[in-house]
Amino acid sequence: YSVGSHAANAMHAVRPDFEIRPLIYGLPDYAAENFVCTDLGYNRGRPLFATVGSFERRKGHDIFCKAIRLLPPEVREKASFLFVGQAADKEMMDSVRALTADYPENVYYCKRLTRDEIKSLMEQCTGLVCASRDDPMPTFVTEGLIFGKPSIVSEHTGTAGLISEGRNGFVYHNDDPQQLAVLLEYAIEHPEELASMRTECRKMYEQYYSKEAFEQTLRAAVEDLTAKK
Numbered sequence: 663y664s665v666g667s668h669a670a671n672a673m674h675a676v677r678p679d680f681e682i683r684p685l686i687y688g689l690p691d692y693a694a695e696n697f698v699c700t701d702l703g704y705n706r707g708r709p710l711f712a713t714v715g716s717f718e719r720r721k722g723h724d725i726f727c728k729a730i731r732l733l734p735p736e737v738r739e740k741a742s743f744l745f746v747g748q749a750a751d752k753e754m755m756d757s758v759r760a761l762t763a764d765y766p767e768n769v770y771y772c773k774r775l776t777r778d779e780i781k782s783l784m785e786q787c788t789g790l791v792c793a794s795r796d797d798p799m800p801t802f803v804t805e806g807l808i809f810g811k812p813s814i815v816s817e818h819t820g821t822a823g824l825i826s827e828g829r830n831g832f833v834y835h836n837d838d839p840q841q842l843a844v845l846l847e848y849a850i851e852h853p854e855e856l857a858s859m860r861t862e863c864r865k866m867y868e869q870y871y872s873k874e875a876f877e878q879t880l881r882a883a884v885e886d887l888t889a890k891k
Contacts, residue, residue, distance in 0.1 A: 663883060666820025669798045685883060686799060686820075688876025689867075693785075693809050697778045702786060704744045704770050709788035709853045711814075711846065712744040714780070714802035717754040721747075722793035722816060727757040728839035729793070729846055730769065741850045742768045744783070746775055784809040789849055789856050794819055795837055807867035810860030814845045824870055830862040 663685035664670040670682040704710055715721050723745065730743055745762075749755035762769045775783060780802075790806040790813040799820035803813045812831045815821050825831040832849070834841035849856055869875060 665799045667823030668796075668818060668820040683883070685879055686870055686876065687801075688873040689801070689804055689808065689871055690873060691808060692781050692805065695781075697781045699785065700779055700782045702775075702779065702782055704783075705742050705786060705788075706768070708740055708742045708768065709850055709856075710742045710744060710786060711789050711791050711849070712746065712783060712787045713791045713793065714746040714775075714783075715800070716747050717745075717749045717758070718751045719754060720794060720796045721754070722795050722837065723747075723754040724757040725793040725795075725816075725837055725839050725842060726791055727761045729842035730761060730765075732839060732843035733847055733850075737847050737850055738765070739768065741788075741846075742770070744770045744772065744787075746772045746783070748773060780805065781809075784811060787811060788853050789813060791842075791846070792816060792819055792821065793837075793842060804867065804871045807863045807871065810863045812856050812859045812863050814842065814849065824866065826862070830859055830866045 664673065664682050665686055666684060673680055673682055713723070713726055717723055730738065745758050758771055762771050784806050789811055790803055792800045792803050792813055792815040794800060794816050795818055797819045803815060803821050806813055813821065814832045814834065815825065816837065817833055817835045818837070821831070822833045825833055827833060832845045834845055
């Protein structure tokens, strides 16, 4: 079993004959929980795009930074961008620090958010960006789906295998910051279209990532394994 197609493809690269079935984690419905909703103040009346996770090369923060720099100035000024995470890699952190220094009015860095603040971020952001070079199934993207928020993700994520392009998210390829910039520009210029994806994003969460979906998949897996004995 694997957490998604990305992990399964990695295994098939070395063991092509392996039968691998999906077993995706389940997350609670955070949107239905009572939490202290905090105005984090990052959007400043603009569409807000965020990425969450430790700063390491496989997470691709440098790719996201390059994509932001590639945006036409008049487009970049229309949006806010937030990087959340601890600096585990100096090169990645330097990329973000340089970006926040060059565009202090709309690019922000935060080392850590509380759980309630993460939920507030998911509620307040326009969309999420996962530029990972290798990420079996990024949790923060799933948390965004709980709140009906679409993501722009790399093809090297497990999420990419579940996205219906333009309905509940977007996928770019080849770790190409130019491709990411094109999708970012579209998202910035069409925030109302991202908002209209809310229902499909929730459906994606409920179908693949809810605790009920996990229970059904796990139960079926156990029944299948015990039936073979």
